[in-house]
Amino acid sequence: xxxxxxxxxxxxxxxxxxxxxxxxxxxxxxxxxxxxxxxxxxxxxxxxxxxxxxxxxxxxxxxxxxxxxxxxxxxxxxxxxxxxxxxxxxxxxxxxxxxxxxxxxxxxxxxx
Amino acid sequence: xxxxxxxxxxxxxxxxxxxxxxxxxxxxxxxxxxxxxxxxxxxxxxxxxxxxxxxxxxxxxxxxxxxxxxxxxxxxxxxxxxxxxxxxxxxxxxxxxxxxxxxxxxxxxxxxxxxx
Numbered sequence: 369x370x371x372x373x374x375x376x377x378x379x380x381x382x383x384x385x386x387x388x389x390x391x392x393x394x395x396x397x398x399x400x401x402x403x404x405x406x407x408x409x410x411x412x413x414x415x416x417x418x419x420x421x422x423x424x425x426x427x428x429x430x431x432x433x434x435x436x437x438x439x440x441x442x443x444x445x446x447x448x449x450x451x452x453x454x455x456x457x458x459x460x461x462x463x464x465x466x467x468x469x470x471x472x473x474x475x476x477x478x479x480x
Numbered sequence: 481x482x483x484x485x486x487x488x489x490x491x492x493x494x495x496x497x498x499x500x501x502x503x504x505x506x507x508x509x510x511x512x513x514x515x516x517x518x519x520x521x522x523x524x525x526x527x528x529x530x531x532x533x534x535x536x537x538x539x540x541x542x543x544x545x546x547x548x549x550x551x552x553x554x555x556x557x558x559x560x561x562x563x564x565x566x567x568x569x570x571x572x573x574x575x576x577x578x579x580x581x582x583x584x585x586x587x588x589x590x591x592x593x594x595x596x
Contacts, residue, residue, distance in 0.1 A: 376521075411573050411587040412524065455523070467514070468575075468585060470524040 369394055372471035374456050380477045385446045389474045391439040391456030398458040399466070401432055403441050406453045406473065415441075415454070446478045482508050484576050486588035493564055493595055500560045501591045503574030509554035510576035514585065515547075518571040530557045554579065564595040 374391045381387050393401070404412040416423065418430040418439055429442040439456055456471035483506040493499050503513055511532050516524040528549050530536045536549035548560040557576075561568055571592050575585040 372523075409571070409590075409592070411590045413587070414584075467526055467529065469526070470516075472523045 370472070371395060371460075371469045372456055372458050374471035374474045376472050376474060378475040378477050380479060381446055382479055383446055383448060385478075386442065386444045387446055387476060388443075389441045389454055389456070389476075391441075391471055393437050393439065393456075393458040393469075395458065395460055395469075396437060398460060398469075400459040401439050402457040402468075403428075403430055403439075404455040404457055404470075406455055408453075412455055412470075443476075446476075448478050448480065451476055451478045482506075482576075482578055482584075482586040484510075484574065484586045484588040486572075486574055486591050488591060489589060490592045491594070493593070495565055495595055496563055498560055498562045499564055499593060500558055501572055501574075501593075503557045503559070503576065503588050505555045505576040505578075505586070508576075508586075509579040510557075511554065511579045512577040513551060513557040514575045514577075515549060515557075515559050516573045516575070518573060518590075524573060527559075561593065564593070566595045569593055569595045 372393050401418040403415040405415045406412040416425050418432045422431045427444045431440045453473040453475045455473045457468050459466040485504045487502045513530045515527045518524045527542045528536045528538045530549045530551040532551050538544045551557040573590040574588045
């Protein structure tokens with residue numbers, strides 16, 4: 369079983385749509401979680417951290433359910449520029465010495 | 481924000497040769513650097529964790545004699561792919577952890593290696 373699992377998609381949505389991505393992690397000891405964005409043939413870039421209470425950054429909302437070991441990302445009012453691969457990440461080990469474990473990524477295509 | 485560079489950005493080499501990839505933190509000191517490999521349509525897989533002045537810690541299944549890592553200073557780590565084979569062709573990405581801000585990792589732009 370993969371440590372971090374995501375539906376690879378692709379998700380094809382029209383501009384303005386709301387889209388949600390889900391992710392599950394297997395290590396119950398994981399403490400920190402993130403969503404990264406990766407554009408084709410580029411390095412991943414941090415989109416947002418994910419907190420237990422849920423957090424929002426503009427059109428993006430992240431949720432964490434520790435009991436279910438489940439993380440989500442909601443994108444509202446999708447833009448063409450949101451087209452990318454979204455990587456779910458869990459840490460193993462402490463926040464300052466641990467490793468990032470990446471999911472396979474979910475591909476989003478926003479169409480005009 | 482913190483900047484991490486990688487050199488070269490792209491390299492093509494013949495089978496059997498060795499290739500060195502550099503990862504530099506440009507405006508901060510990195511006690512720890514990480515090396516990842518990403519095959520097409522797959523996730524980033526951590527290869528090794530590199531701490532300044534000590535031996536790298538390799539993930540299970542990664543051959544330390546094939547992927548040589550040196551972290552000689554707080555701003556530079558190198559990955560050498562020795563006796564490269566076509567199956568080593570991949571996207572290699574490094575990240576660095578800021579000595580003064582241990583909770584964040586900053587990624588380099590990646591190096592695309594093609595072994596012919």
